[in-house]
Amino acid sequence: MAKMVNYNRQGYKTPMPVLDPAERAHTFAEVSLGYNAERAVNEARRCIQCNSRPCVAGCPVGVPVREFIGHIARRDFAAAYAAVRDANALPAVCGRVCPQESQCEGVCMRGRKGEAVGIGRLERFIADWAEEHPEEAARALAERRAARAAALAHPDGVAAADEEITPLGGKAVPVIPPGTDLSAFRVAVVGSGPASLTCAGELAKYGASVTVFEALHAVGGVLTYGIPEFRLPKALVAREVAAIEKLGVTFEVNTVVGKIFDIEELRSERGFDAVFVATGAGLPSYLGIEGEGLNGVCVANELLTRVNLMRAYEFPEYETPVFAGQRCVVVGGGNVAMDAARTAKRLGADVTVVYRRSREEMPARLEEIRHAEEEGVRFATLNNPVRLIGDDAGWLTGVEVVSMELGEPDESGRRRPHEVEGSNHVIGCDMFVISIGNRTNPLIAQTTPGLETTSRNLIVVDEETGATSVPGVFAGGDAVSGAATVILAMGAGKRAAAGIAAYLNPEGPAIGALAAQTAGEERAEAEETLAAEAAVEDEPADVAPDDAAAADEQAALAAALVAAGIAPDVAARAAAAALIEAAKA
Numbered sequence: 243m244a245k246m247v248n249y250n251r252q253g254y255k256t257p258m259p260v261l262d263p264a265e266r267a268h269t270f271a272e273v274s275l276g277y278n279a280e281r282a283v284n285e286a287r288r289c290i291q292c293n294s295r296p297c298v299a300g301c302p303v304g305v306p307v308r309e310f311i312g313h314i315a316r317r318d319f320a321a322a323y324a325a326v327r328d329a330n331a332l333p334a335v336c337g338r339v340c341p342q343e344s345q346c347e348g349v350c351m352r353g354r355k356g357e358a359v360g361i362g363r364l365e366r367f368i369a370d371w372a373e374e375h376p377e378e379a380a381r382a383l384a385e386r387r388a389a390r391a392a393a394l395a396h397p398d399g400v401a402a403a404d405e406e407i408t409p410l411g412g413k414a415v416p417v418i419p420p421g422t423d424l425s426a427f428r429v430a431v432v433g434s435g436p437a438s439l440t441c442a443g444e445l446a447k448y449g450a451s452v453t454v455f456e457a458l459h460a461v462g463g464v465l466t467y468g469i470p471e472f473r474l475p476k477a478l479v480a481r482e483v484a485a486i487e488k489l490g491v492t493f494e495v496n497t498v499v500g501k502i503f504d505i506e507e508l509r510s511e512r513g514f515d516a517v518f519v520a521t522g523a524g525l526p527s528y529l530g531i532e533g534e535g536l537n538g539v540c541v542a543n544e545l546l547t548r549v550n551l552m553r554a555y556e557f558p559e560y561e562t563p564v565f566a567g568q569r570c571v572v573v574g575g576g577n578v579a580m581d582a583a584r585t586a587k588r589l590g591a592d593v594t595v596v597y598r599r600s601r602e603e604m605p606a607r608l609e610e611i612r613h614a615e616e617e618g619v620r621f622a623t624l625n626n627p628v629r630l631i632g633d634d635a636g637w638l639t640g641v642e643v644v645s646m647e648l649g650e651p652d653e654s655g656r657r658r659p660h661e662v663e664g665s666n667h668v669i670g671c672d673m674f675v676i677s678i679g680n681r682t683n684p685l686i687a688q689t690t691p692g693l694e695t696t697s698r699n700l701i702v703v704d705e706e707t708g709a710t711s712v713p714g715v716f717a718g719g720d721a722v723s724g725a726a727t728v729i730l731a732m733g734a735g736k737r738a739a740a741g742i743a744a745y746l747n748p749e750g751p752a753i754g755a756l757a758a759q760t761a762g763e764e765r766a767e768a769e770e771t772l773a774a775e776a777a778v779e780d781e782p783a784d785v786a787p788d789d790a791a792a793a794d795e796q797a798a799l800a801a802a803l804v805a806a807g808i809a810p811d812v813a814a815r816a817a818a819a820a821l822i823e824a825a826k827a
């Protein structure tokens with residue numbers, strides 16, 4: 243790759259325009275407006291193109307971050323899109339909702355001084371650019387895939403592949419090898435969230451006949467029914483789903499597997515050769531306090547599903563009204579709570595978030611908390627609900643909370659909250675939204691004999707292949723990990739696709755992960771050499787000495803992770819954790 247020497251020394255991310263808070267508190271239009279080409283190029287030029295490129299190892303699906311940003315910096319948007327799309331089936335989604343600060347951006351070298359490069363913003367820009375330039379984008383992607391196939395078919399395998407086509411971190415993500423023919427096989431995919439869409443798309447590319455079964459009437463999983471329109475427009479999810487449909491994947495909606503037919507019947511009666519289960523973690527948790535049955539009490543999933551999936555906010559054009567109340571209390575401190583609070587605000591309620599720890603301990607992304615505050619959502623932190631109060635007609639009138647104070651850290655590392663005796667007080671409200679976490683639905687486990695699960699109903703799988711204890715049945719996403727993130731679900735879908743391909747076609751070419759491992763030792767050595775040379779020869783001329791030294795550290799860490807053969811998202815997590823700790827120190 244061509245070097246970039248005149249990188250942009252701006253310490254902070256190029257600002258991304260957002261809708262005015264006063265305006266957006268009343269509309270479901272998207273809050274963040276995205277970069278235009280000038281802003282994108284300016285931001286891309288903040289990337290120092292460091293040799294160790296920890297950003298790639300920080301991405302669970304191995305997006306070649308350094309490469310695509312380099313293309314944007316040189317205004318080659320088609321090549322940038324091809325690089326991203328080749329690794330990530332849902333770039334417009336990930337560019338908007340991935341928690342980049344704890345993944346690629348969390349380990350970005352530029353974050354050591356000032357802010358990390360806006361990798362998510364650039365990914366979003368390039369996905370939106372492709373929407374406006376479909377032919378150019380499709381041509382570039384086809385060319386890239388042909389180049390990759392040629393490189394991987396070379397006798398030296400992955401080791402001979404172009405450095406950027408098979409980047410560090412990315413090379414360890416298992417992929418179905420070129421030349422694989424799955425056209426004789428039928429695969430059933432249960433659920434249609436990001437894990438399923440990724441798995442289905444990967445298998446279809448190699449000729450498999452894939453049918454996705456979805457319980458709801460719309461596909462996309464949480465992308466469609468959970469994440470609100472103002473963060474992730476549904477038209478955009480539909481566009482990404484259509485691209486997967488174009489590969490030949492078919493969708494059967496309104497089909498609850500485990501009720502209409504079970505997994506065994508899918509195989510024996512409907513003739514599927516393998517099944518991928520990614521049913522998510524959609525079962526809400528309750529507080530278990532008095533009054534949860536009152537009118538005006540609901541869980542975040544219900545509110546968000548009614549609003550997102552049934553477009554309740556467009557009543558009466560859409561026939562499903564939603565009760566948002568005038569004074570709404572949302573309990574919880576995670577991203578789902580922020581989504582529920584901001585949704586209720588847009589429906590016209592006066593909203594208070596009640597959370598039992600302090601703002602610093604809230605698990606929600608800082609950006610989401612800030613956006614909620616800007617929109618007028620109030621926060622009553624260090625308060626915990628103990629009872630819901632209703633009137634004689636069964637309608638909610640308030641929530642009794644107790645004040646909390648923080649003690650010593652618990653096993654999660656966060657300070658444990660304790661009740662302050664005698665501090666009970668009532669917050670008046672006519673709507674109360676519970677958002678304290680989701681669990682997995684036990685239906686599939688209960689209807690699939692021999693399927694090993696944990697005590698929390700999580701499906702147990704082989705980490706490399708996604709294989710479950712039932713031969714021919716694979717699983718991934720939140721149903722395996724518990725409630726996590728879009729990109730981790732996608733990584734699991736990609737790994738399982740490679741596992742399924744190897745299961746269906748054991749005589750075929752070795753799966754990409756194995757090919758990568760075969761070549762892995764040579765590659766690790768090459769990486770180490772590269773890393774050692776990096777700071778001396780290749781680092782851009784105007785990189786500050788601290789950056790170069792840090793690049794060296796990063797390279798050593800990344801090389802060690804690769805040499806140890808650690809799976810990509812495990813590696814990414816470890817690298818991210820270590821680097822964030824180092825940065826804090």
Ligand SMILES: Cc1cc2nc3c(=O)[nH]c(=O)nc-3n(C[C@H](O)[C@H](O)[C@H](O)COP(=O)(O)OP(=O)(O)OC[C@H]3O[C@@H](n4cnc5c(N)ncnc54)[C@H](O)[C@@H]3O)c2cc1C
Pocket residue numbers: 339340341432433434435436437438455456457458462463464465468469470497498499500520521522523524546577578581683685686718719720721725726727728729731
């Ligand atoms: C409100 C909300 C906001 C979020 N925001 C973010 C965010 O900003 N960034 C981020 O990275 N992550 C976010 N997440 C988490 C992320 O969306 C999930 O981790 C991810 O969607 C998991 O993907 P999945 O494919 O495993 O399952 P899901 O997306 O949950 O999809 C599972 C699908 O399976 C279907 N299903 C379930 N049981 C059956 C059955 N028996 N038969 C057929 N179909 C079935 C469900 O209807 C669903 O459509 C959020 C989650 C929620 C709830």
Ligand code: SF4
Pocket residue numbers: 288289290291292295296297298307308311349350351352359361
């Ligand atoms: S880690 Fe290095 S290559 Fe990756 S985005 Fe940051 S500066 Fe660029």
